Amino acid sequence: MLVRKSAKDRKVEIIEKALRLADELGPDRLTTGAVAQAVGVTQPGIFRHFATKQALWLAVAEHISELLRAAWHDALRPEQTPMQNIAALVSAQLRQIEQTPALPAILFSRELSTEYPGLRQVFASRLAEYQVLLTEELAAARAAGSLRADLVTADGVVLLTSLVQGLAIRWSLGARGFSLPDEGARLLAVQLALFAADNGGAR
Amino acid sequence: MLVRKSAKDRKVEIIEKALRLADELGPDRLTTGAVAQAVGVTQPGIFRHFATKQALWLAVAEHISELLRAAWHDALRPEQTPMQNIAALVSAQLRQIEQTPALPAILFSRELSTEYPGLRQVFASRLAEYQVLLTEELAAARAAGSLRADLVTADGVVLLTSLVQGLAIRWSLGARGFSLPDEGARLLAVQLALFAADNGGAR
DNA sequence: CACTTTAGTTAGTGAGGTATTACTGGACAG
DNA sequence: CTGTCCAGTAATACCTCACTAACTAAAGTG
Numbered sequence: 247m248l249v250r251k252s253a254k255d256r257k258v259e260i261i262e263k264a265l266r267l268a269d270e271l272g273p274d275r276l277t278t279g280a281v282a283q284a285v286g287v288t289q290p291g292i293f294r295h296f297a298t299k300q301a302l303w304l305a306v307a308e309h310i311s312e313l314l315r316a317a318w319h320d321a322l323r324p325e326q327t328p329m330q331n332i333a334a335l336v337s338a339q340l341r342q343i344e345q346t347p348a349l350p351a352i353l354f355s356r357e358l359s360t361e362y363p364g365l366r367q368v369f370a371s372r373l374a375e376y377q378v379l380l381t382e383e384l385a386a387a388r389a390a391g392s393l394r395a396d397l398v399t400a401d402g403v404v405l406l407t408s409l410v411q412g413l414a415i416r417w418s419l420g421a422r423g424f425s426l427p428d429e430g431a432r433l434l435a436v437q438l439a440l441f442a443a444d445n446g447g448a449r
Numbered sequence: 450m451l452v453r454k455s456a457k458d459r460k461v462e463i464i465e466k467a468l469r470l471a472d473e474l475g476p477d478r479l480t481t482g483a484v485a486q487a488v489g490v491t492q493p494g495i496f497r498h499f500a501t502k503q504a505l506w507l508a509v510a511e512h513i514s515e516l517l518r519a520a521w522h523d524a525l526r527p528e529q530t531p532m533q534n535i536a537a538l539v540s541a542q543l544r545q546i547e548q549t550p551a552l553p554a555i556l557f558s559r560e561l562s563t564e565y566p567g568l569r570q571v572f573a574s575r576l577a578e579y580q581v582l583l584t585e586e587l588a589a590a591r592a593a594g595s596l597r598a599d600l601v602t603a604d605g606v607v608l609l610t611s612l613v614q615g616l617a618i619r620w621s622l623g624a625r626g627f628s629l630p631d632e633g634a635r636l637l638a639v640q641l642a643l644f645a646a647d648n649g650g651a652r
Numbered sequence: 653c654a655c656t657t658t659a660g661t662t663a664g665t666g667a668g669g670t671a672t673t674a675c676t677g678g679a680c681a682g
Numbered sequence: 683c684t685g686t687c688c689a690g691t692a693a694t695a696c697c698t699c700a701c702t703a704a705c706t707a708a709a710g711t712g
Binding site: 453455482501 | 698699700701702707708709
């Protein structure tokens with residue numbers, strides 16, 4: 247209305263509000279009108295900053311993508327053991343989801359991916375990166391002798407990512423009735439214990 | 450056009466076509482018009498059989514729900530070991546998803562659940578049943594002494610369901626680039642091996 | 653065959669959404 | 683102080699949908 251901001255500021259403001267609204271309303275109900283209202287601009291005002299709604303979604307996707315990348319790379323520490331790094335990666339991911347609850351809905355929404363081509367690619371390549379990071383750490387754990395010999399590394403990675411995804415879905419569909427990072431840490435510990443070489447155990 | 454069917458037949462026809470279209474178009478693009486065209490009826494013709502679109506979705510949900518229930522109960526056999534029953538349950542679920550590829554998109558779509566209340570409840574109660582079945586079998590496995598003592602039954606169930614869900618998502622988002630039942634059976638074997646008591650192993 | 657039932661059609665309404673066009677007025681440069 | 687750029691607005695075109703009303707005719711029923 248009265249306030250008039252620079253295009254740059256507005257753009258990030260729009261992206262952030264869109265992300266918040268995607269959670270509150272659900273990604274499909276994220277209309278340009280709703281975003282405009284949240285930002286405090288008339289509906290066509292959005293189109294000053296994003297030529298199409300798809301462009302807006304793409305910007306949101308890239309914003310998310312960047313958040314995730316940063317969180318993962320923050321989580322990794324050379325001084326940690328590979329197992330600790332794995333736990334840190336999982337924890338970082340779950341905390342990011344908790345902080346940005348629209349994430350699972352956006353990442354897993356086939357609706358969005360089909361309606362706005364380009365999103366899928368952004369997310370797919372980013373999630374592939376996550377798998378690479380996990381694979382590296384798991385391979386390091388194996389090199390350190392902390393893994394059961396009969397566990398194929400790639401299989402371990404799939405089990406871990408499935409754990410994260412399954413948990414995220416249960417959380418986001420199930421009214422978020424539990425603490426995602428807490429439950430995740432607990433179950434991850436269980437899974438990692440199963441992965442661990444039976445050193446101190448029997449024998 | 451010329452053909453005129455009994456309401457009963459048409460109803461199931463509509464439900465089945467809707468389910469197929471939900472896969473081809475994505476659940477959100479499943480319009481009454483698209484369903485009508487697939488069935489060979491004008492768009493308002495759908496409303497002779499379902500008062501609202503929500504009613505149609507509800508019928509689809511109940512159809513799915515029944516398919517799943519039947520598949521699960523077919524999978525269970527008293528003469529099988531608990532571990533075999535678990536494998537059968539997982540396999541049945543994955544085969545069902547492969548056969549009805551819209552399943553993950555429908556089950557995991559937050560859009561649908563929020564737009565059409567009632568769906569969530571149908572699916573939630575059905576999926577809870579799956580967990581119960583898995584829990585029973587895993588408990589039986591424990592009673593038979595085939596499980597590691599340090600694995601909490603409930604945790605094992607979560608790990609298994611996460612495996613199924615994670616796999617289903619990867620499959621449905623990732624262009625279905627692998628055989629869901631095959632990959633599932635393989636990974637399930639890995640996970641179950643991790644669950645297994647270390648009897649014949651060391652010592 | 654006459655009669656009733658009812659699946660299906662044609663035509664239309666209104667809500668909700670993206671996007672365009674033409675205009676307005678604030679911010680900033682010189 | 684003035685002119686220019688550009689964020690933002692008002693109005694509206696245009697589309698897709700779910701759903702309704704009134705009518706039509708095919709399929710069962712006696």
